[in-house]
Amino acid sequence: MSTEAERSIALENKIAASPERFRVLTGDRPTGPLHLGHYFGTLQNRVRLQNLGVDTIVVIADYQVLTDRDVADDLPGHVRELVLDYLAIGIDPARSTIFTHSALPALNQLLLPFLSLVTVPELQRNPTVKDEIAHSHQGSVSGLMFTYPVHQAADILFCKADLVPVGRDQLPHLELTRTIARRFNDRYGRVFPEPEALLSSAPALLGTDGRKMSKSRGNAIALRATADETARLVKGAKTDADRVITYEPERRPEVSSLVLLAALCREVEPERIAQEVGDGGGGALKRVVTEAVNDYFAPIRRRRAEFAEDPVLVSELLREGNLRAGAAAEKTLAEVREVMATVY
Template sequence: MTTTLEHPTTDVLGTTAARARSAELEHLVRSDPGRFRVLTGDRPTGRLHLGHYFGTLHNRVRLQDLGVETFVLVPDYQVLTDRDLADHLQEYVAELVLDYLAIGIDPERSTIFAHSAVPALNQLLLPFLSLVSVAELNRNPTVKDEIAHSRQSAVSGLMLTYPVHQAADILSVKANLVPVGQDQLPHLEITRTVARRFNDRYGNGTDLFPRPEALLSEAPLLLGTDGTKMSKSRGNAIALSADADETARLLRGAKTDAERRITYEPATRPEVSSLVLLAALCEGTDPRRVAEELGDGGGAALKRRVTEAVNTRLAPIRARRTAFARDPQLVRDVLRAGNERAGALAEQTLDDVRAAMRTDY
């Protein structure tokens, strides 16, 4: 289960090579899901939205349903860099878990757990940091982007070491497959580097850790209601937990353009095309077909179509979420069980690390 796959990607992942390998992995997942262990997750920074759903969440349910062993991490420690978020951490974690359950992540088949509840995972961060240079951390493009958009006056050590913490997340359960977007490839490459260097330095001819591979998502680009990237922090997203009326209100205010004819041209009409795409994703059809059917209906007809499509698609998810939220103990029970499962694996991994490093005093 934890062995490295037969055709690992190179240490420096080019996009073309990563996509080619991801296509191979997708075939392997479908033919032999039991050989894979996946780790994925979201920082608890607010309500999950449609961009998350079509970008990553529905793919997690798909992998789970295929029979892939799936671990879903709630990285609560990673929001401590933002005081405003940390002050609402318990609420955000609960909201996140409810969203997971509502979209179909089954705690009987997938393990949902939290950073802060798995001490062995976090202890792995220390030996892993010894395998990575400060220069490597400083030039990680994803960290640079996080820092550039941070609202903080100074960058914390936790932010800088985030890629190594992520390596501890993945390697603590010895996951060998990580669903990511293209922008997350540098993070995963740090994990692969840590695994390789640990194996080389302490493995004594054997590989303690797999070098996890990237399953690249073909996540659609959905813009927010203001025409910019859909984001929790920008207030331009439609949350999965929003009710039908809130969804309609948000979509009525969505940015379009002055042209009456509806077309699907992402390069030249990004706002209109994003709404067309959203309707198509919710309906399970082609965006060009949606555009053709709307014809000269204009922005008002487009918004009505999108609103109906979104509310229809999300109705069963919202109903399940409401039902789950009625049980105040449910989230705690799900996390407790998941923490125990992930904790047992992380403890075994830490024991293996101590034995390899000869620190098992």
């Protein structure tokens, strides 16, 4: 077991014992519909932490939409859809704070001193940035893309979050945040905690084409998809020629991802789904998956439709969340100015 995994287990034990001691920062870029991979990978865990009593803060990182694109297409629409997804899955604005990045000037002012604490080679070596640049749709790399990890550090540290749920691919980002916090504290005086990674234990779901499920690749099943849309997308999912269904992620990744999806929705072991389908082949597997997904997400989709009928719900929720998060950002910025002796 890795050191990070051992740390995560220890953190989970501490959270279970005293959830009120912790503050978690998590969020999404509003670039398109959230999908089933998001749900089982991160969203479900956010609701769990919130319900345990952890102070949960969710950032809608609208500025960061521009890291890998020239314009933020239909940004208000994407933000609204994101909030409706949050509400539908169980994020409760009475217990969690949802805010938009661009609404907090004080948060973004932290970026300047934070940039002074990292070097260009450190940013160049960040493997997550390298990967994002490699998959960018832009011909050249913007300064925003290059400094993306520092923006994330500001998102995390403005509210002094001490927990950040991440996958392993995001660990380099969080390590840079910890470095920034440590260097700031050493140089000016202690202001920031060094946030810990809460590793996701959720296995990754593949998209319908066998690649990583992604909003930009058109291979995902959206949370808001209808039952008919779900059936169509699952029917078109990639499988293989072996008629006997087994759960072997290494040897049969596409089939195993479908088996896993059904298992997650039914809350059973994947092997049980594989045994149930048996020699029914890909068609039978897809029927089982479609039924499992539609049964599981039916109440979520109903709640979402009900929330969507209220024309002012999202704007009022964001106004309240922005005020709460803004107050925290102003307080932190005042501390930063004090220790940096920039209060005039």
